[in-house]
Amino acid sequence: MAARVPAYRQAQTSIKQYIEDHHLQPGDPLPSEGQLAKDMGMSRLSLREGVKTLEAVGILEARQGDGIYVKAFTFDSIFENLPYSFASDGQSLRDLLQVRTALEEGLVGMVVSQSSPEQIAELDGLAQQMVTKAQNGQTFEDEDREFHLTLYRPLNNPFLNRLVQLFWEVFRRLHGNAGVTHWNLEQTAQDHVAIVEAIRVGEGEQLTRAMHTHFRQIKERIGPQTPDSSSPAQKKD
Known part of the structure; x- marks a missing residue:
């Protein structure tokens, strides 16, 4: 026998379906709590619990004394909780660094043509x-x-900015001050000086190389990946 779906989860599904069916956009109001509960055939309590959970993930916004509104989508709720899901063995940090390296090295060349003297x-x-x-x-x-x-x-890419912030949040939680004595502080600082110089002279390839050098130094600081002894590729006859 299939498990019974909790009422608040049914409410979540019904509310999201209502938003889709009525083509509601960010900032649009939903009907009153009483009307919405009646239309969906559920109790106000179940509806209220569904609204709370959808608020928590950034889909709805309940304004006190003003009603329930569709909220503009952001990645904030995802990013705020994602660091807690990373393992503490360092592999997650290396995986994240790999993604961030590819992202930043791939985009940094675009900065040259759009930079300003103030920046x-x-x-x-x-x-x-x-x-x-x-x-x-x-x-x-x-x-x-x-x-x-x-x-x-x-x-002008807020998503990219949030990814950069995410990296630092995870890095601080997983890495902390461990290994700081092995971190070549002056070399890291000079990596950033080299990045600025490449932007100043307007050399996209030079900028990409400077960014590559910077991330290579971070990778060395984190340390090598520990082989998985359970992997078939690591087993010996």
Whole structure:
């Protein structure tokens, strides 16, 4: 016998179907709670629970005293919870780095043609802050994160910015300060100086190479992948 679907899950499905059937757009209101419960043939309590869960994932927005509205979709709820799903053995961090490396190396060449003197000055300032901190033996995660966000700002891609932020959130939770003594702070800072210089001279290929060097250094800092002894490719006769 199939398990009975909880009432609040039925409410979620019905509400999403209602939004689709009525072609509601972000910012559009839904009917009143009473009317919606009547139309869907469910209790107000079940409907209320369904609304709460859809609020949690960013589909609906309940405005006190004003009703329920369709919310503009964002990746925020996904990104806020995704770091907790990563394993602590370092493999997830390496996997994420691989994706981020391909993404940033593939997009960074576009920055050259869209950069402005103001953006270059801001990037240069951040890079110099990194150099100063490195010379004093200090880490500079905040400046590094802000550097990458500023770097891709001309592309006007909020999703890309959120991916950069996600990397740092996961990195801090999984990596923390472990291995900082093995992190060549000055080399990392100089990687960013090289990126700024490539943008300043307008050399797309030089910029891509500079970014590749930067990520290679991060990969070396994280360390090599541990072979999976259970994998057939790793077993010996």
